[in-house]
Amino acid sequence: MSRWHSHLCNELRRTWQLKRRYWFESLLAFGFLAAMFGGLLFAVLSVGGQSLASGGADGLIVGFAVWLFAAAASGSASQDVQMETEQRTLEQLCIAPLPLWALLGLRAVLTLLGALLTLLVALAATQVLTGGRLQGDWGLTVAACLLAAPALLGLGYAMAGVMLLAKKAELLMVAVFPLVIGLVALPAYPVNALAWLPYALGAATARATAQGAEPGAEVWLLIAANGLLWGAVGMALYAMLERRARSLGVLGHF
Numbered sequence: 001m002s003r004w005h006s007h008l009c010n011e012l013r014r015t016w017q018l019k020r021r022y023w024f025e026s027l028l029a030f031g032f033l034a035a036m037f038g039g040l041l042f043a044v045l046s047v048g049g050q051s052l053a054s055g056g057a058d059g060l061i062v063g064f065a066v067w068l069f070a071a072a073a074s075g076s077a078s079q080d081v082q083m084e085t086e087q088r089t090l091e092q093l094c095i096a097p098l099p100l101w102a103l104l105g106l107r108a109v110l111t112l113l114g115a116l117l118t119l120l121v122a123l124a125a126t127q128v129l130t131g132g133r134l135q136g137d138w139g140l141t142v143a144a145c146l147l148a149a150p151a152l153l154g155l156g157y158a159m160a161g162v163m164l165l166a167k168k169a170e171l172l173m174v175a176v177f178p179l180v181i182g183l184v185a186l187p188a189y190p191v192n193a194l195a196w197l198p199y200a201l202g203a204a205t206a207r208a209t210a211q212g213a214e215p216g217a218e219v220w221l222l223i224a225a226n227g228l229l230w231g232a233v234g235m236a237l238y239a240m241l242e243r244r245a246r247s248l249g250v251l252g253h254f
Contacts, residue, residue: 004106007098011106037064058130062141062210065122066203067184069145072115073152074180074199076108077238078159078173085167090251101238104160108153119145126210140209147220148202150227152180154234155198161241164251189215195222198230 019026081104084090094100123138159176166172180199188194189204202223205215245251 003097004102007096007103008106008109011103011110015107015110033068058134059207059211061126061129062123062134062207063184063203065119065126066141066145066206067181068122069115069119070152070180070184070199070203071177072118073108073112073149074155074176075159075173076111077104077153077156078163078176080104080107081160081163082173085163094251100242101157101235104157105153108156112149112153116142116146123210134210134212136208136210136212137214138210140214141206143220144202144206144209144215144223147223148199148227150231151198151202151229151234154231156234157238158234161238164241164245165248167250189213189219191219191222195226198226201226 081090084093090100093103096103098106119142123141127134127138155176159173162172183197183199184203186194186197186200187204188197188200189208191201195201195204201219205213205219205223209215242251
């Protein structure tokens with residue numbers, strides 16, 4: 001247990017030092033997201049001939065907040081593998097006291113905490129932008145996102161496994177973003193066949209609770225089961241691809 005705690009503290013210090021050292025990059029990323037959201041919101045309102053006060057874009061605003069959380073959680077492990085591979089430090093991670101999948105998991109936990117903070121800020125901004133029209137329970141909205149998060153982590157692990165073999169797969173990582181947008185936008189609530197897709201029911205439930213819905217216990221159980229199922233699938237795929245990379249001797253190649 002002390003080993004895990006030590007590694008978690010080390011990863012926390014590492015994350016803090018990187019954020020502090022490259023603060024301008026973080027600021028640019030925030031500005032890019034704000035500009036992208038503003039442009040999307042303006043386009044939707046312009047096409048529909050509506051104003052922000054009309055409430056026509058309330059669902060879009062909530063969906064964007066949920067997508068921010070999903071995008072960060074789903075890309076954590078794969079982005080770490082890409083960065084370590086390009087810096088040629090992946091083999092050093094492989095001889096750490098903890099296995100590679102565990103180190104990626106610790107970093108994913110920290111990313112998830114950062115994504116949660118982003119979600120809370122985005123939901124607070126949503127309340128301001130919608131003028132308080134949304135009277136849902138924000139606690140339920142956050143709970144739905146967190147309960148479905150293992151599915152996103154599984155997707156990240158699956159992508160990380162692909163990166164161990166493909167090395168140069170930036171376009172594949174870029175393709176994940178519209179995929180996550182699609183999963184967030186699917187009308188999987190009330191429960192239907194789309195609820196079997198990863199994260200779809202959790203995202204749809206989060207959007208519904210923001211607008212006042214109160215899901216039953218069976219919905220929460222299905223969200224948890226979906227998250228665990230797709231999380232396990234992603235981990236299994238990662239384990240298979242990592243073994244393949246080790247057998248080929250290409251784990252640290254770039």
